Amino acid sequence: MASGALPPLRSRVAPLPPDLVLPPVVHTRDSAIDAAVSEQLLLTGQPAHAYGRLGDLSQQMARIRAGTAWSAEPPQLLVFAADHGLADEGLSDEPQTTTGQRVMDLLAGRTPVNRLARQHGVALTVVDAGLGHALPPLPPPDAMQATLQLRKIAYGTRNARLGPAMSVPQAVAALHAGMDLVRQLPGDVLMLGDTAVANEGSAALLLSRLCGVPLSDAFAPGMLQMMETEPALWQKRLDVLLAVGTRHRHAVGPVAALAALGGYEIAMMAGAMLQAASQRRLVLLDSVAAGAAALIARGLVPAVGDYLVFAQRSAETGHRLMLIHLQAQPLLDLDMRVEQGLGCLLAWPTVLAARRLLESGVQ
Amino acid sequence: MASGALPPLRSRVAPLPPDLVLPPVVHTRDSAIDAAVSEQLLLTGQPAHAYGRLGDLSQQMARIRAGTAWSAEPPQLLVFAADHGLADEGLSDEPQTTTGQRVMDLLAGRTPVNRLARQHGVALTVVDAGLGHALPPLPPPDAMQATLQLRKIAYGTRNARLGPAMSVPQAVAALHAGMDLVRQLPGDVLMLGDTAVANEGSAALLLSRLCGVPLSDAFAPGMLQMMETEPALWQKRLDVLLAVGTRHRHAVGPVAALAALGGYEIAMMAGAMLQAASQRRLVLLDSVAAGAAALIARGLVPAVGDYLVFAQRSAETGHRLMLIHLQAQPLLDLDMRVEQGLGCLLAWPTVLAARRLLESGVQ
Numbered sequence: 001m002a003s004g005a006l007p008p009l010r011s012r013v014a015p016l017p018p019d020l021v022l023p024p025v026v027h028t029r030d031s032a033i034d035a036a037v038s039e040q041l042l043l044t045g046q047p048a049h050a051y052g053r054l055g056d057l058s059q060q061m062a063r064i065r066a067g068t069a070w071s072a073e074p075p076q077l078l079v080f081a082a083d084h085g086l087a088d089e090g091l092s093d094e095p096q097t098t099t100g101q102r103v104m105d106l107l108a109g110r111t112p113v114n115r116l117a118r119q120h121g122v123a124l125t126v127v128d129a130g131l132g133h134a135l136p137p138l139p140p141p142d143a144m145q146a147t148l149q150l151r152k153i154a155y156g157t158r159n160a161r162l163g164p165a166m167s168v169p170q171a172v173a174a175l176h177a178g179m180d181l182v183r184q185l186p187g188d189v190l191m192l193g194d195t196a197v198a199n200e201g202s203a204a205l206l207l208s209r210l211c212g213v214p215l216s217d218a219f220a221p222g223m224l225q226m227m228e229t230e231p232a233l234w235q236k237r238l239d240v241l242l243a244v245g246t247r248h249r250h251a252v253g254p255v256a257a258l259a260a261l262g263g264y265e266i267a268m269m270a271g272a273m274l275q276a277a278s279q280r281r282l283v284l285l286d287s288v289a290a291g292a293a294a295l296i297a298r299g300l301v302p303a304v305g306d307y308l309v310f311a312q313r314s315a316e317t318g319h320r321l322m323l324i325h326l327q328a329q330p331l332l333d334l335d336m337r338v339e340q341g342l343g344c345l346l347a348w349p350t351v352l353a354a355r356r357l358l359e360s361g362v363q
Numbered sequence: 364m365a366s367g368a369l370p371p372l373r374s375r376v377a378p379l380p381p382d383l384v385l386p387p388v389v390h391t392r393d394s395a396i397d398a399a400v401s402e403q404l405l406l407t408g409q410p411a412h413a414y415g416r417l418g419d420l421s422q423q424m425a426r427i428r429a430g431t432a433w434s435a436e437p438p439q440l441l442v443f444a445a446d447h448g449l450a451d452e453g454l455s456d457e458p459q460t461t462t463g464q465r466v467m468d469l470l471a472g473r474t475p476v477n478r479l480a481r482q483h484g485v486a487l488t489v490v491d492a493g494l495g496h497a498l499p500p501l502p503p504p505d506a507m508q509a510t511l512q513l514r515k516i517a518y519g520t521r522n523a524r525l526g527p528a529m530s531v532p533q534a535v536a537a538l539h540a541g542m543d544l545v546r547q548l549p550g551d552v553l554m555l556g557d558t559a560v561a562n563e564g565s566a567a568l569l570l571s572r573l574c575g576v577p578l579s580d581a582f583a584p585g586m587l588q589m590m591e592t593e594p595a596l597w598q599k600r601l602d603v604l605l606a607v608g609t610r611h612r613h614a615v616g617p618v619a620a621l622a623a624l625g626g627y628e629i630a631m632m633a634g635a636m637l638q639a640a641s642q643r644r645l646v647l648l649d650s651v652a653a654g655a656a657a658l659i660a661r662g663l664v665p666a667v668g669d670y671l672v673f674a675q676r677s678a679e680t681g682h683r684l685m686l687i688h689l690q691a692q693p694l695l696d697l698d699m700r701v702e703q704g705l706g707c708l709l710a711w712p713t714v715l716a717a718r719r720l721l722e723s724g725v726q
Contacts (some may be wrong), residue, residue: 044473044474044475045465045468045474046701049700050699050700050701051699051701052677052678052698052699052700053696053697053698053699054697054709101408102408105408110407111407112407112716112719112720115719116716119719313696315415329696331696331697332695332696332713333676333692333693333694333695333696334417334694334713335416336413336415336417337412338409338413338414346417346712346713346716348712349711349713350697350712353475353479353708353709359478
């Protein structure tokens, strides 16, 4: 009190695992590009600010490409599938086998995601990041409507109430697998989707841990859900998450939190974002799990945020809070809770329009 | 005080002009259709509510068509151009000649609207609803990138500060012209756009009058505008609108308010909505002026609301309030202030996706 000097803040930055290899990512800010974009927008006969977020998106895309043309390769949608040990605690209305079923639906082309991807010329890859069960027999190769990549790190995460969801080496392996997948894909637009029963709980734990948001807000039900699910059940689920958070209270760095609280789909999405950003690709994401992956990726390499475009906002309080922490303004306001990248596909025409805005007036 | 009985509410419903012909519009609610939609959505492997507003839109579209197939005709975008006498009061940063310039840009195919319309296969028609000046020589017919419809009711509205913007017969003529235009167009999807310098003031006056919103809220600047425009100038503009509102305080019914405070583009959009709804067409709209037209159309025939889909929300307080009064949840959250139907074109792929959602699983 008397001295007036505050003690130095204790750094909460945990040392990174020595075998984690992070690709270099550079910030995209460039005032020369911004000036060129404003000039180009003026050619459309409207002041640049009249385009609102569409104009902001044009600017972000111009910054990402920094003068190089967009490739003619199709955009790539990666849907990461994994199971969560936390589902054993009754965190979801859906049985855990739903994850595998969704993968089969995607492979057989039975979902709106397949239809929209085909329509927009988007290449679809489904990744087994850590499904809890073996997949049933696949459709014959000529009937497969998506590429399947087998990158299983384990048969689902462990139940985080009983111990860390994964070991740190497993978390690092999943991050590296995400990077490797993107390295092997062509194109300069990456869309990220996921399908994983109960991963909203994992995403809420990561939001709470990495941004200091109370768990009761990070896992608050949306208006609609509150009407669907009885409050007692919701409280029971929140109590599970509170117990998990307390158990792993020392897991504070991005990799430590990921290992203790995360899922394999979240880890691989974080790795995929890092690799895509290092290659100056635009990354489109939509779900709360992808948002959690963005928090981890940004925690590891802050510049990655410059490459992210957020497709949609759902009705959940946690998703809204997460987007604020990510300083993200999503394009669509659809309250969807479908994952699998459907929001990315719905937002894609708007992204294309922003890109083409800079070509207007030239014709 | 002693009797306890309140005096009966004085009806504010003004009699309609006897020569106004309103087409019949029926409500679309149908629980059999709703049940069929829910079942169809379940076939996609997700619960219906997971689709949020996309699912709501599917339902609305199924209700509108009521079992009949969507036509193969292209969607029709009508852009209504008109000038406002109120612009003389310095309500806009842009000179009034901008309206005519925008029309020329649309006809010559120089705008992002032309580009997007072409890309989505949308037929574009520009309507001279009441331009204040004669158009310069048009491009040669083979270079015209949009159809031009000459439906001028007058050379701009009168300055509403000095008298009614239009006479009641002029308002009726504009409503009928809007209906007639739609009657002559094919297809079952109508998009409405507008270009009219200073029509935000007219829209704010109509919102205030028809919904009881204080003018200072209906014409409040958005966050962004507040930074661009000095508060004193904003207050000066608001004072103009307050004077106009006071002068026409007895114009309370939808047609009387339209005549006193409106614009020709607003009147024609209202007529177009009524006709489209009576033919069970879906109507997509995006601007604050189109919202004002929706208030008038709904005031005349309440069922018209069942056919409206709102494309986007801008940053202005007035637009947000208007959407709440219209019970509308727009699809895009882009803060755009470009008019001319650009928001409709950007939202169109999402509308198409909602329509196709009901075709999933069938393949």
